[in-house]
Amino acid sequence: MVTPTDSEPEGTRPPPARRRPGGRTARIRTQVLDAVRAELGEHGYDGLTMDAVAARSGVHRTTVYRRWGDVGGLLADVLDAASDDDWQPPDTGSLEGDLAALNQEIQTAMAAQPPIMAALIAASFRSEKAADAQQRLWEDRYARCEIVVSRAVRRGDIPPRTDARRLLIAATAPLYHQLVLLRTPHDPQLPGHAARTAVLAAAAGAFAEPEPPSADDT
């Protein structure tokens, strides 16, 4: 759900006639953010320095300092770049299937080696800039996932006026709580269990918003 890849893929050959505005800027950003991810994956936050990122990226350190300011700025840009993709939530045909697949993505990303996602979350406790960017990324992901809930409402699986955000947080929170905070041992059933719990609660009306005070239907 989060693991960031390059946001601006560049063609292998430059366009022949007109130069893309920002082409060099975008290329530098790609090089630098790739280096941040690699350094973070290898050394974690404590080993991440502006100079190591500059050296690894091949971009002049003056440019790195001028454009990103500090390590927090680099991390924030990695997180912001992760939203520049076309990620969509799973579409399996059922709410429980979609949520289980989503949770599986989260569990897989959190267990990935190198642990980029885990390192980014940990870094958000060190840098306000990274924390703000991490929140923006989660906001982006939860917003994109709302379609999972509206599809379930349309299918009649859960009540109309279900609060999509509360349902999505209930479905995913046990993953984050256990993987990030409690650090429980790997449990292959966790994604499915958390999905099923949220679906049963949703079907029982746990996330139903109160009826609006209107008079046009009984």
Place this chain on the structure above:
Amino acid sequence: MVTPTDSEPEGTRPPPARRRPGGRTARIRTQVLDAVRAELGEHGYDGLTMDAVAARSGVHRTTVYRRWGDVGGLLADVLDAASDDDWQPPDTGSLEGDLAALNQEIQTAMAAQPPIMAALIAASFRSEKAADAQQRLWEDRYARCEIVVSRAVRRGDIPPRTDARRLLIAATAPLYHQLVLLRTPHDPQLPGHAARTAVLAAAAGAFAEPEPPSADDT
């Protein structure tokens, strides 16, 4: 649920005749851990140093270094000391009431000033010793909360063979996810909503363990 206070209350007058073994050791621990909490609340992890703790506690720095080793050791001991209490989960007469009251405790502790609990959780991303101690504390708290679930089973509110730990994690995870990771604005309905969601899911069998393969009942 977590905010630690002194673990070894000492009488205002020393016992007249026999000396309690470990009395001085316990007193030094109280002084040092009080100083850790105060420094952590005021300055966070980054401002926490062995020397500042020694100075504030009035305990010789050699003693602090010898007994706690480093800042991670101090934090781990604060977290371990938090388990040396007689905390019991709320007993309101209903599962939803108990879980809502528990969640309210968590929300209040996370919003407390100075933010000791939030700082300890953040510190667990910096120090392995603190992370291990934080896990021990959570394990202690979840274990103590299991009685909330067994009372509900006895009352017939939820199915027998409900997995207490999974229910408790489902009930509390949205609090931790929103307060620690997503850092969403304060929502007074959050404790109750998360409690109600877990209860509805539990009543629908979300946390029911499979029947054991026995032959003594149909």
